[in-house]
Amino acid sequence: MGEISKILNNTKSIVSRHKIATHVLLAIYGAVLAFIIAGLIFNFSIGAAVFFGLSFALLIFALSQCFLEIGTRGAVIFLVVSSSIGYVAEVIGTNFGLPFGKYYYTDFLGSKVLGVPIVVPLVWFVIAYLTFSLSFPMVGESLSGNNSARKLDLRKIVLLCVLAAFGSVAWDLMIDPMFTAYGYWVWGTQLFPSPEISGIPLTNFLGWFIVVFLMLFTIVHLTFGRARSESSTPAYSSSTSSSAFWKRRRNTLDSRIAYVLLLLDGVVANLSLHHILVVVLGTSAMLLFLAITYSLERKFATMGRGEVEEEQKVRADQRL
Numbered sequence: 001m002g003e004i005s006k007i008l009n010n011t012k013s014i015v016s017r018h019k020i021a022t023h024v025l026l027a028i029y030g031a032v033l034a035f036i037i038a039g040l041i042f043n044f045s046i047g048a049a050v051f052f053g054l055s056f057a058l059l060i061f062a063l064s065q066c067f068l069e070i071g072t073r074g075a076v077i078f079l080v081v082s083s084s085i086g087y088v089a090e091v092i093g094t095n096f097g098l099p100f101g102k103y104y105y106t107d108f109l110g111s112k113v114l115g116v117p118i119v120v121p122l123v124w125f126v127i128a129y130l131t132f133s134l135s136f137p138m139v140g141e142s143l144s145g146n147n148s149a150r151k152l153d154l155r156k157i158v159l160l161c162v163l164a165a166f167g168s169v170a171w172d173l174m175i176d177p178m179f180t181a182y183g184y185w186v187w188g189t190q191l192f193p194s195p196e197i198s199g200i201p202l203t204n205f206l207g208w209f210i211v212v213f214l215m216l217f218t219i220v221h222l223t224f225g226r227a228r229s230e231s232s233t234p235a236y237s238s239s240t241s242s243s244a245f246w247k248r249r250r251n252t253l254d255s256r257i258a259y260v261l262l263l264l265d266g267v268v269a270n271l272s273l274h275h276i277l278v279v280v281l282g283t284s285a286m287l288l289f290l291a292i293t294y295s296l297e298r299k300f301a302t303m304g305r306g307e308v309e310e311e312q313k314v315r316a317d318q319r320l
Contacts, residue, residue, distance in 0.1 A: 022064045029057040037268045062126040074223045081219050086124025089211045090116040099207035102188040131167035133255035134293040138300050165212040170285030172208050174266025176200045177278045
């Protein structure tokens with residue numbers, strides 16, 4: 001028992017240090033973003049290196065958050081699958097006009113492979129993970145339970161993917177008009193003409209929803225479904241108390257703060273471009289996503305506490 005207690009204490013210490021490091025990375029991202037927002041508001045020049053630093057800080061934070069919350073195996077799967085599916089979707093989109101619409105990237109984002117800048121797949125990872133992190137609490141307890149025979153709840157998984165895809169589309173409502181105006185990419189004549197928002201066809205947002213949904217559905221089944229089929233220890237679990245382990249590693253607040261910072265960035269940037277409709281729609285959608293995920297987190301946290309109390313009661317009865 002003493003050895004087990006020592007291992008658990010070491011694990012808690014490692015998780016605690018990882019959380020602190022993740023907090024620091026988020027603070028760095030927030031500081032760089034604050035400088036850029038100040039530049040947009042007070043109209044002083046900001047070098048390209050600062051914008052690169054902002055993107056790099058967000059990426060490193062998202063990676064740290066991902067490894068913290070779902071462990072090494074889950075994080076590697078998430079990074080590889082989200083980047084790969086995002087890249088393939090972008091290649092199809094730039095070359096064939098599906099599923100987003102017809103567009104092409106300029107040279108602003110650097111080197112390209114098959115018409116897609118090599119940094120773009122990492123953007124898919126970042127936004128997909130942030131929205132996944134915020135949506136995950138509704139199914140976290142069911143995926144992390146001690147019963148290895150428990151099957152994945154398909155309804156909850158679909159709900160998770162739909163909600164996270166909506167959160168990603170809400171963000172893209174802000175970002176796509178902004179970066180199009182900055183000249184990162186250019187929209188062309190569409191194969192299937194559709195209504196537009198500040199020059200962005202609505203097919204783009206439908207495409208985003210489909211891609212993120214498929215991305216996350218694949219990731220969840222690769223990460224958790226495979227772990228259960230092999231009766232191995234899944235992410236968010238522990239040989240002693242998977243529910244407690246999951247709670248220690250959960251860091252939803254940082255994901256929520258990062259998403260709010262993305263919202264502020266989009267609002268200020270689009271206001272500077274006079275994209276009033278974009279600000280109204282994007283802000284409404286992103287705030288709705290935040291409200292829904294926060295409400296569900298509270299709801300399922302309460303349910304989770306009830307399950308833990310029940311489990312503790314059963315163990316107490318077994319000892320008697």
